[in-house]
Amino acid sequence: MRTFLPKILALLAWGTYGGAALAQTPTLEFAAGAGNPTGNGPSIANQVITFQNNTDNPTTSNTFATYTPTLTATFALSNQQYTNNQYSSTGMGVTFGAGNNANGTSASALALFPLINLLSGTGNTSSLYTSANATSGGIDVTVNRSVELTTDVMVLPTPVPANQRYQYADLTITFNRPVVNPVVHLTGLGGSFAFTNNNTTTTNGFTSELDLLTSGITLSKLSGSSELTVSATGGASNLGQITNPTTNPGANTGSGAASGSVLVSTPAAGITTLQFRVYLRPLAAGGQIHDTNTHAGDGWLIGVSELTPLTGYVFEDVNYGGGSGRPSTASGAVVRPGATVELYNSSGTLVGTTTTDATGQYSFSVLPATYTVRVVNSTVTSSRTGYAAGLLPVQTYNGTSTRVGGENPKYTDAAANSGSQTLAALSSGTVTPESIASVTVGGSTGNTTGPDFGYNFDTVVNTNDTGQGSLRQFITNANALGAEASLAQAGSNTTGALPTGAETSIFMIPSGGAVAGLLASNNGGPASQLTSAGVASIAPATALPTITGANTTIDGSTQTQNIGNTNNVTLGTGGAVGTAGTALVQLNGREVQLVGSRGTYDGLTVNAGTVTVRSLSIYGFANDISVSTDVTNTLIERNVLGASAASFTDPGANARSTGQGVYLNNSDNGTVRNNLIGFSGGMGIWVYGDNNGANNNTISGNELRGNGQEVNVNGEGLAFDGLELQGASTGNTVSGNLITASLGNGIDNFGNTVGGNTITGNTISNNGVGIVNGTGQEGSGIRLYAATNLTTVSNNVLSGNNGSGVLLENAAAKVTISRNSTFGNTRLGIDLLSNADANTTATTYNGNTGSTSNVTLNSATTTGANALANYPVITAATISGTNLIVTGYAKSQAAIELFIAQPNTSTAASPNNLFGQGKTYLTTVTEGTSDNDSRTGLTYTGNVNGFNQGSDTNANGFSFTIALTTAQQALVTAGVKLTATSTLSNATSEFSGIVNVNTAPVPNTLTNANIPNTNGATVLSPNLSGAANGTANGATNTISYYTLTSLPSSGTLTYNGTVLTSSNIAATQLTPALLNKLTYTPAAGFSGNVSFTYTATDANGVVSTTNNNGGTVASGPATYTIPIGIADVTVSLGGQTTLNAGQPTSPITATFTNEGPSTATNVTRTVALPTGATVTGLQQAAILPAHF
Incomplete structure (x- = not known):
């Protein structure tokens, strides 16, 4: 207090410390700062003080800085006993910011928040104060401040009786967050009133005293003047007192006034309220303590300090993408308010519980010691839209980067402490405190920084069916949380950076090894959760949640990227597919697999747009992956479906999936690529659409093997195929796949009359294995019903199927079948069913069986698939030099595709084997274009080339000379068989009857016997047929006639009575039967050699282009030489x-x-x-x- 004198003297006192410098222990103290009071009283309004951080504590060169989280103390007066104080403008007995007045009876104005050295004289030095428990010093009376109060004695009688103590008011200090063991600083408890009587000046003292009203805490003196007395008991509530027991208190510290620091020992959890009852005690003897001319009272200061709290942050690492945990400074980190944080001492006893503030910060006011900080994971929320209770994150950071998934990723985080549990007691069964970190407060560094804790809602860290860190929880989180467009996950899968704008599962299931983000199990890290094959195997006991969150990706390759290639095996056939030899994908063993309870529910169900399922093994379900109605832009890639992650083989009747590998149910614009899909009970891929269809999907680069395992009738495979394009599905593209060993058809579009799909570049082989008795109902490479829109089947390899390569049901139309390699199928290469053999009986589902012909002979009257387009009828195919000459019949403007044929394999009783399967595509020609035969309206019937190919009354003739490439020349040789198809108005025929390739005739270069120039007309000998030029290849290649291409330079050639001239030789056909009518007459007097040239034309109309000269074949016509001599x-x-x-x-x-x-x-x-x-x-x- 200041002594009541005419003038007030403020003295400055500087505290000093001897000895070595002490370690810094930052404390929160009262000092000037933003928001703190700067005005004067008197006032009874609450005084709110914001603590400042003394970063230099305990030195005297105090430096203050704003501190976060903000700590405030609110001083409030209540329960005033004197409420009609005429000597104070407040009317109250205790007032903030009031001073004595030597010139009147009313209290004067004084600073509400003055420096500590304002009062109590020169004895009030910094050395009297201690800023924090166990740390001496730290308060500078010239810098630190306190709240000023005056206990007004003017309301008391004067003189006062001896040994009195008067109750004045209650002082409540409220903290905005718990404080632990704060230190209360009191200055100037004590004052005096001096008066003169009979020239004798008497000074009577009085002092303010404080009785503790807050229970559960203990007061003790840390430092101060001798007058300062602190008791742990006594007072109004027997809870403790702060008193100045001096018999006659004074105004100056050390001379009757008490100043110093009092430790308030609190529970570990701290306190938020500290309440005292304010008393005034006059001198023990009693006496006069004021008069009517001046104002007197005990002015005193009260301040608070505490150690800087232990603080840290809880944040959501929204863009965590795997690997090392990231601190709060990482891109995308968002602080999370409201998270429950617990503090345990070194014995595991709960010290306190708090929640993070709006900045995500937690704080504990604690004494220097070692603690464990724990975050209750279930209380950590997401900053993204859609967050709701029940969404659980996974720890990615706890001050270290190697604890992704928490203490034990296999377990789930324990519930919040009930209040009485130890840290160890929280662990039970499969729950444990996941997010803990040890921290030492104080010590040589004065540390008060606690660990930060980071969390992510997309990370999968265990193989559990449910709960935190499970795949099920990821799907639940992803379904609820939005704002995917803003995501930029900072990680990679095995092909590159994770995509932005999508929510990708981050698999980090421990293998027991040391990787970024996880310690090795032998170094304090988590144990392996992988199988002996190195696979993270997840076995959902019930259906996983349907994926309803758009832009969600379940990507097993993040496990490979983050944990390693732990299942290093090669799966799939590989090789090349389609006629172009496109490389077929092989997959490395998948590191994550889902195993179902055989047929009970689907593996993954997609009911949202732009969802990706990548790099998983899925089997043992109903459908492995099911995509719901109207879902768009689904991507399913690089998965192993229907088999385990370690072996692409049938898992067996007790383990395989009962439904489809992929079920696209009325879903559009999806992509299914580069998967291994096999051994399903149903279809490998079922593209199903009702009236709206499953449209515009792309299915490419997959291996579909052994599907349709579990649906049969009477032991025969029925209806379940490698791939089904069913219902009204249209606009789908099937390309670059291997579809093999299906029990039914390779590809089927049962009942799909809409068509409009493209099947190109696939290898579709060895399907129909469900046909065990040779009468199976389905087994073709491709079966089509399409009619409305153009369906294209091109560039596929169709081989070894237990049926036809392509089978068109009788109502199918607008199906173009082009440039495929078709061979080894048990029925036809292409089978167009007629209305007469519609799909009504078991024998016609897959084409006729046994010795019954599957060929639909050409006709102008029958109807059926593709309007039973007539195939070309090839009458001859001849090699002439480097050209292939093909002749025959076709419809006007038909596109004719020529193939090297492999004959159908049927019993001898069936004409199937007389018709081809086009194995090697050669070329396409169009009737009427570059066509050497312009005949139209032709009729053929009966046998052509020795067997019945049907009939037509309105065919056009064709004759094409086709230049063969070098590669084709090696393939197209004498004896090779050709077949062809015809396509007109987008409708392709069956393959034509086969024809042998013949060689062109080769006339011989010859020399006649010498003819004297005196001779007349002489028959040439040998004649032009001088060798078996062409007849060796059969009757179809016999010579029809010879044609001279030049005449002798002398003499005359006559044929059958007609002199041959340059104007008639081209039109004169010299038939083999009349070669004895070809004569030569020498010119008179001429001697020497003359010659002419000629060609041979075979029965197919093929003209020779080469000649044989003594065994040497050369291009050009043959030469016939005639020697002319003189008579001797x-x-x-x-x-x-x-x-x-x-x-x-x-x-x-x-x-x-x-x-x-x-x-x-x-x-x-x-x-x-x-x-x-x-x-x-x-x-x-x-x-x-x-x-x-």
Whole structure:
């Protein structure tokens, strides 16, 4: 107090500390700061003081800073006993900010929140105060402040009797959050009144005293002047007192006034209210304590300090994406208010419980010691829209980055402490405190920073069926929480960064090894939850929640990315599919699998848009994945469906799924790609749509194996296929898949008359294994009912199916079947059912069986699938050089696809084997375009190429010369069989009858015998057929005629009486039967060689383009050479060959001999006589020309 004197003197006193510097222990103290009072009283209004952080405590160079979380103390006066105080403007006995007045009886104004050195003289030094328990010093009277009160003595009688104590008011200090062991600082308990009587000045003292009214706490003196007395008992409630027992109190500390610090020992949980009853005790002897000229009272200060509380934050790491836990500074972290935080001492005893404030901060006012902080996980909320009770997060951070999932991710977090449990008692069975962290408060560093705790609602950390950290809980969380568009999860799966704008499951199921975010099990980390195969196997006992949250992704590859490739096996056939040889995916063993209770419920059910299911193994359910009506943009990829994560094999009758691998129920625009889907009781993939259809889905790159296991009739596979496009489903694309070993059809679209689907680039093989007796009902590669919209089947490999490659039911239409490789199917390559064999009996579900033909012969009157489009009738196929020449009949403008055929495999009694399955596509030609046969309106019937191919009365002829590529030349050789299809108005026929490929005729280059130039018309020998040029390939390739392409340069060729000229040789056909009518007449006097060239045309109208010259085949026509010689006749004479002039001779004989190679026709024989000789005795006739 200040002494009642005419003037008030404020003295400054600086405290000092000797010895070594002490460790800093920041305390919250009273000092100037934002919001704290700066005005004067008198006032009885509540005074609210905001604590400031003394970061330099306990040194005297106090530095203050604003502290979060804010701690305030509200001082309130109540229960005033003197309420009609005429000496104070407040009218009350106790007043804030009032001062004595030497010049009048009314209280003067004084600062409401003054410096501590305002009062009590020079003895009021900093050394009297202690800022916190066990830490001496720390209060600077020149910097720290306190609340000023005056206990007004003017309301008391004067003089006062001896030994009196007067009750004045109750003072309540309320804290906005619990404080533990605060320290109350009191300054100037004591004052005096001095008066002069008979020149003698008398000073009578009085002092304010405080009785504790708050139970459960204890008062004790920490430091202060000798006058300051603190008792743990006594007072109005026998709870303790703060008194100044000096007989005659004074105004100055150390000289009758009490100042110092009082420890308020609280329960561990702290207190929020501290209440005192204010008394005034005059000097023990009694006497005068005021007069009527001045104002007197005991002015005193009260302040509070406490250690800086232990604080930390609870936050939601919205974008946690796996791996190491992230601190609150991570992108996307959002502080969470309202989370329950518990504090335990080193013995595990509960010290206190609090909740995080609006900034996500928790705080505990505690003494220096080691504690354990625990967060009750169920009280941590999400900042995202849609949060509701029951959504449970997973710890990702507890001050360290290696405790993702909490202390034991297999367990769930214990409930909040009931108030009396130890930390250890919270663990029971499969529950435990998951979020705990140890912290030491104070010590050499003065630490008051507690651990932060981070949480995420997308993390899966155990294989439990239910509860915190389970897949079921993730789905529940994702269904409820919104704002997916703002997500940017900071992690990866095995293919790259997690997508933004989607909510992806973050699998972090421990393997026992050390990975980012988890310690190894032998180093304090969690035990492995994986099977011996390295798989996190989840077995839901009931159906998992339907996925109703849009943009949700369940991605098992995050387990692979975050924990490791713990199931390193290769699954799937691989290889290539379709005619283009597209690579088929193989999968590494999946690290997460779902195993159902065989057929009881579906594995995953999707009922929201843009949902992804990736990299899981799912089997043992009804449907492994079911997508609901009107759901769009579902992505199902890289899963193993119908088999375990470690082996893509049938799990067996007691374990396999009873329904479909994937069930798209009226869902649109989805994608099912790169999955292994097998061994389902029903379809591998069922694209089902009622009147609206399941439309515009893409099914690509999957291996569908062995589906349709559990539906049969009389031991035969029925209705359940590799893939079903059913109902009104349209616009779907099936590409790049391997569909094999289905019990029924490879692909079926039972009852789907809408069509409009595309099936391209697949390998559809060895289906129909459910046909055990050869009379099964379904087993074709593809069965189609489509009619309304264009359905395309192209570039597929269709082989080994126990039925046809493609089977069209009788009402099917607008089905284009193009460029497939079809072979080895037990019925036809393409089977168009007629109305006569509609899908009404067991034998026609899959086409006729046994020796009954499946071929629908060409006709102008029958009706059925694709309007029973007529297949082309190939009359001949001939290799001519590097060209293939194909002739036959087709409808006008039909697109004709040519294939190397594999004949159908049927009994000899069936004509099936006379018709092809097109194994290797060669080319497409169009009737009437680049067509060498312009004939129209043609009729054919009966056998063509030796067997019945039906009939037509309005066909066009075709003849195409097709340039073969180098690769095709190696394939298309003599004896290879061809077949073809015809497509007109988007409707494709069955495959045509097969035809053998023949070689083109090859005429020989020949040389005739020498002809004398004197000869007349001579028959050529050898004739043009001089070798078996072409006949070796059968009757269909015999020579029809020869055609000269040039004439001899000399002489004349005549055929059957007609002289051949350059103007008529092209039109003159030299038939084999009349080759003896081909003659040559030499020109008179000519000798030498002449030649002409010629070609051969076979019975198929194919003209030769090469010739054979002594075994060497060369391009171009054959050459026929004719040698022309002069006649070589010699003469010899006999008898008298010497003549004497004038003398007769004896007879002379002349002998003529033909020395030439041929008959010397028209040669004149002569003998030359000497000049003057005459011939007698020779008849004229004897010397006429004669023929040798």
